[in-house]
Amino acid sequence: MEVYLSENAFVGLLVSTIEVYRRECFGILLGHNTPERKVVEFVVPYQTAKRKFREVRINWDRSQRVGEAVRDVSRWECVGDYHSHPMYGTKRATTRLSKEDLKHFKEGDVSVVAAINDISKPRRWSYVAHESLSGTINGYSLRISAYYKMGNEILRVPIVCPYAIGFLEKNAKPKS
Ligand SMILES: [Zn+2]
Numbered sequence: 001m002e003v004y005l006s007e008n009a010f011v012g013l014l015v016s017t018i019e020v021y022r023r024e025c026f027g028i029l030l031g032h033n034t035p036e037r038k039v040v041e042f043v044v045p046y047q048t049a050k051r052k053f054r055e056v057r058i059n060w061d062r063s064q065r066v067g068e069a070v071r072d073v074s075r076w077e078c079v080g081d082y083h084s085h086p087m088y089g090t091k092r093a094t095t096r097l098s099k100e101d102l103k104h105f106k107e108g109d110v111s112v113v114a115a116i117n118d119i120s121k122p123r124r125w126s127y128v129a130h131e132s133l134s135g136t137i138n139g140y141s142l143r144i145s146a147y148y149k150m151g152n153e154i155l156r157v158p159i160v161c162p163y164a165i166g167f168l169e170k171n172a173k174p175k176s
Pocket residue numbers: 083084085097098101113
């Protein structure tokens with residue numbers, strides 16, 4: 001299993017994560033499923049997510065309602081969800097799943113986690129540890145990881161995003 005992010009999905013994820021920083025964002029991934037790949041065409045942030053520093057409480061009824069509506073009116077399906085892990089005080093954020101994340105994980109779904117931290121130096125986007133996606137934008141450092149639940153196991157799976165690779169924010173000047 002791997003997760004493919006389109007240009008739209010990548011940009012949407014960035015905007016969503018940065019917009020609410022230092023709070024958490026939450027939303028769904030829309031696209032289509034193949035046996036080996038979840039293709040994410042775009043992301044839809046949830047307006048109703050009650051955003052807090054350490055966790056996001058989601059109204060799961062609403063979440064299901066949105067998923068069904070998407071299936072009914074479009075050729076897309078909901079292939080999973082995403083949320084961010086913002087830097088908290090001086091504690092740097094990671095993409096590791098929290099206890100709360102593990103509890104709500106649905107079988108067969110993917111969950112994308114974007115960790116966001118302050119950083120001073122621009123860096124090109126690249127794959128790290130062969131799986132995650134990492135880079136900077138406007139003074140923030142982001143690392144994006146994907147997880148997939150198979151049976152009782154939650155596995156980290158590779159993210160594929162050709163659009164992001166090599167991407168360097170416009171006007172980025174190396175810090176002296
Ligand atoms: Zn989380």
